[in-house]
Amino acid sequence: MIRIMMGVFIAMMCLNAAYAVDEIMPMEHHDMNVTDQRISLNLSERMKRHQLADMRAHLAAINGIVGLMTENRFAEASKLAHEKLGLTPEMQKMCNMLGNEKAAAMGLAFHKSGDELGDALATGDVNRSLSALHNTMQYCVECHATFRQ
Numbered sequence: 001m002i003r004i005m006m007g008v009f010i011a012m013m014c015l016n017a018a019y020a021v022d023e024i025m026p027m028e029h030h031d032m033n034v035t036d037q038r039i040s041l042n043l044s045e046r047m048k049r050h051q052l053a054d055m056r057a058h059l060a061a062i063n064g065i066v067g068l069m070t071e072n073r074f075a076e077a078s079k080l081a082h083e084k085l086g087l088t089p090e091m092q093k094m095c096n097m098l099g100n101e102k103a104a105a106m107g108l109a110f111h112k113s114g115d116e117l118g119d120a121l122a123t124g125d126v127n128r129s130l131s132a133l134h135n136t137m138q139y140c141v142e143c144h145a146t147f148r149q
């Protein structure tokens, strides 16, 4: 009897957890049940590694910028944005190597927004900077929703 009750209790906890996740991330939860509909970039193994390393650097840059903003270090945050998220010759080359016109265009627009973020941060205006950061992060979200490696 105790075993059955424990079983029922555990099953209820699991259902509860699944429901809670569904409430927080309804889209992700449903996406897990269907096949990955995103467009594959068909990258080579070498390009895949290179791209993921760049991506991790993008994430670290966002984290660095937010951290510097909390310490009112806007000049450094601006430099970080231009150097790590802006349209440097290296990033321009990388985007053009994606082998997909739409993805390359999205990547280039993303890096341009990184430079705009750098310009916004240089003003030291918190709201303007957050708005620019939001704009830049829209590209992260949009590209990830559209493409996979």
Ligand code: HEC
Residues within 6 Å of the ligand: 041, 052, 053, 055, 056, 058, 059, 062, 103, 104, 106, 107, 110, 136, 137, 139, 140, 141, 143, 144, 147, 148, 149
């Ligand atoms: C132009 C497209 C594009 C943009 C813009 C983009 N990414 Fe990505 N990112 C990708 C693709 C494609 C993958 C691989 C996803 C997959 O295959 O499931 C990826 C993967 C990642 C990963 C996983 C890295 C790993 O080691 O597994 C992280 C983290 C990431 N991106 C962060 C970011 C952040 C943060 C931004 C914005 C600041 C961003 N990306 C902008 C295309 C993009």
